Amino acid sequence: MKQGSVGIVETKNHKINRKIKLESGKKFGPINISYETYGNLNEEKTNAILICHPLTADAHAAGYHPGDTKPGWWDNMIGPGKTFDTEKYYIICSNVLGGCKGTTGPPSTNPETGKPYGTDFPVVTIKDMVKVQKKLTENLGIKKLLAVAGGSLGGMQALQWTVTYPNKVKYCIPIATTAKSSPQQIAFNEVGRRAIMSDPNWNNGNYYNKKPPKNGLALARMVGHITYLSDESMKKKFGRKLRNKKEFTYDFDINFEVESYLKYKGKTFVERFDANSYLYLTRAVDYFDLTNGENELTNAFKNVKTKFLVIAITSDWLYPPYQSKEIVRALEANDIEVSYSELRSTYGHDAFLLEPGQMKHLITSFLRKITVNDVMEETTPIINKKTSIKQASKTMMKNNSTHLPVITQNGKIAGIITAWDIAKAVSEDLKELEDVMTNNVVTANPNESIRSVINKIKKHNISALPVVDKKQKVIGTISSDVISQLITKDTPTPETDNQTNL
Numbered sequence: 001m002k003q004g005s006v007g008i009v010e011t012k013n014h015k016i017n018r019k020i021k022l023e024s025g026k027k028f029g030p031i032n033i034s035y036e037t038y039g040n041l042n043e044e045k046t047n048a049i050l051i052c053h054p055l056t057a058d059a060h061a062a063g064y065h066p067g068d069t070k071p072g073w074w075d076n077m078i079g080p081g082k083t084f085d086t087e088k089y090y091i092i093c094s095n096v097l098g099g100c101k102g103t104t105g106p107p108s109t110n111p112e113t114g115k116p117y118g119t120d121f122p123v124v125t126i127k128d129m130v131k132v133q134k135k136l137t138e139n140l141g142i143k144k145l146l147a148v149a150g151g152s153l154g155g156m157q158a159l160q161w162t163v164t165y166p167n168k169v170k171y172c173i174p175i176a177t178t179a180k181s182s183p184q185q186i187a188f189n190e191v192g193r194r195a196i197m198s199d200p201n202w203n204n205g206n207y208y209n210k211k212p213p214k215n216g217l218a219l220a221r222m223v224g225h226i227t228y229l230s231d232e233s234m235k236k237k238f239g240r241k242l243r244n245k246k247e248f249t250y251d252f253d254i255n256f257e258v259e260s261y262l263k264y265k266g267k268t269f270v271e272r273f274d275a276n277s278y279l280y281l282t283r284a285v286d287y288f289d290l291t292n293g294e295n296e297l298t299n300a301f302k303n304v305k306t307k308f309l310v311i312a313i314t315s316d317w318l319y320p321p322y323q324s325k326e327i328v329r330a331l332e333a334n335d336i337e338v339s340y341s342e343l344r345s346t347y348g349h350d351a352f353l354l355e356p357g358q359m360k361h362l363i364t365s366f367l368r369k370i371t372v373n374d375v376m377e378e379t380t381p382i383i384n385k386k387t388s389i390k391q392a393s394k395t396m397m398k399n400n401s402t403h404l405p406v407i408t409q410n411g412k413i414a415g416i417i418t419a420w421d422i423a424k425a426v427s428e429d430l431k432e433l434e435d436v437m438t439n440n441v442v443t444a445n446p447n448e449s450i451r452s453v454i455n456k457i458k459k460h461n462i463s464a465l466p467v468v469d470k471k472q473k474v475i476g477t478i479s480s481d482v483i484s485q486l487i488t489k490d491t492p493t494p495e496t497d498n499q500t501n502l
């Protein structure tokens with residue numbers, strides 16, 4: 001299938017007016033959440049995927065803002081026919097709490113003072129960020145996310161979702177991340193923060209409407225950016241090439257290409273990021289520890305019900321594959337379904353932004369495992385065989401439904417009644433449900449593949465199927481609308497699996 005762009009997009013806002021309790025114990029609010037969405041939410045609201053962004057990205061993950069020449073930060077992954085296929089899924093991405101791209105953070109105006117919060121902004125954690133995202137998904141009417149995915153800080157948020165809200169996420173894709181920040185990761189963050197705080201313009205965080213600490217922030221990014229690359233990629237990209245000169249200048253001006261590159265990365269970064277936000281977000285990363293200081297990761301996942309694809313990057317020395325493998329082992333120790341894949345790349349940590357081909361292969365193979373259970377409507381109205389036609393029509397109207405599964409006294413599936421059957425009963429003056437309902441009802445089972453259900457729908461020319469468990473009890477319904485959205489022409493029938501367990 002041809003890959004396309006989501007086109008022109010807009011950043012939207014949702015406001016939480018009440019204060020929320022932060023992990024630190026402080027209460028904080030109001031909070032604005034900036035977010036973007038791509039694709040369409042199906043009627044059952046079962047196809048939503050939340051994308052959590054890495055450290056310095058934002059809600060603008062895909063498409064273009066009017067007048068922009070560059071698309072959102074994960075545009076190579078989100079769009080029609082892409083990994084996160086907007087023809088199938090409803091994609092949400094929001095800026096994190098503490099960020100500087102629309103969601104409330106240190107540069108936002110404190111309503112109590114009318115001035116930017118600066119360092120009056122409370123220290124927030126990844127759990128707090130996820131709490132805020134949960135409020136956004138609730139506001140969008142989503143009871144359960146089909147998936148949550150993200151790299152680096154985004155991966156931490158994805159993991160946190162499954163721990164804090166075990167019943168709210170079906171699939172989780174943490175990429176190039178860890179369940180607990182290591183001393184090395186904290187150390188690099190601290191160097192960045194010290195660079196910012198040593199800049200006299202930082203002024204204890206009170207620099208808004210004054211000169212911002214550009215030098216400190218640029219230095220922080222330069223250090224950070226080195227950790228996102230790899231020895232090999234730097235060798236390939238720059239070697240020992242000199243910048244616009246044939247020989248050393250024997251001073252401390254820029255001699256090497258790599259110096260020039262880092263300087264450029266620092267300079268462009270300060271144009272798009274806030275120094276205080278950098279302090280707060282790196283602090284949230286430092287504090288991230290799903291074990292809550294207990295060291296035993298297995299316990300952290302004991303209530304988790306999500307299925308996982310954990311992706312590590314072979315050349316990532318900042319979040320090395322061993323940290324992903326720790327997550328996998330802890331999940332397996334809890335009998336949680338998990339696949340582990342390594343993305344083979346020399347790019348280093350940032351490879352999750354730079355290898356869309358491999359990412360697509362890994363993630364679409366995983367998402368292809370979606371079954372009826374993942375996307376069915378769980379709150380299906382059901383009627384008893386003895387219900388009158390009038391009552392059945394009332395239930396249909398009340399639930400805005402065109403199909404109602406009919407059950408026996410002992411709760412087993414007995415048939416199905418459609419709006420058409422009701423019309424027939426009225427025109428022929430039939431009073432009993434049993435006179436018009438279909439008895440030989442075609443059903444789906446919760447573990448059935450989407451491909452299998454589409455075949456049934458086509459074969460029987462029907463638009464919705466009751467989903468029944470092993471005891472023939474109705475546990476939901478699945479409609480052709482949901483299914484047709486999840487199946488595209490490119491979806492191969494056999495389900496290949498390139499992912500391994502450790």
Ligand SMILES: CC(=O)SCCNC(=O)CCNC(=O)[C@H](O)C(C)(C)COP(=O)(O)OP(=O)(O)OC[C@H]1O[C@@H](n2cnc3c(N)ncnc32)[C@H](O)[C@@H]1OP(=O)(O)O
Pocket residue numbers: 054056057058073257258260261262264265350353354
């Ligand atoms: C908003 C967000 O995007 S945040 C989420 C991810 N983004 C980031 O991490 C930061 C922003 N993005 C980047 O740094 C990069 O795009 C990456 C790391 C994601 C991808 O890297 P690449 O595609 O390999 O780009 P690369 O790191 O080579 O950077 C290219 C830029 O460096 C410049 N550059 C390359 N070599 C040199 C050099 N020797 N001296 C000066 N500048 C140089 C290029 O001119 C180019 O400039 P441009 O961005 O203005 O066009």
Ligand SMILES: N[C@@H](CCO)C(=O)O
Pocket residue numbers: 054055056057151152153228350
């Ligand atoms: N380079 C990316 C990933 C960092 O983990 C960012 O700046 O957000």
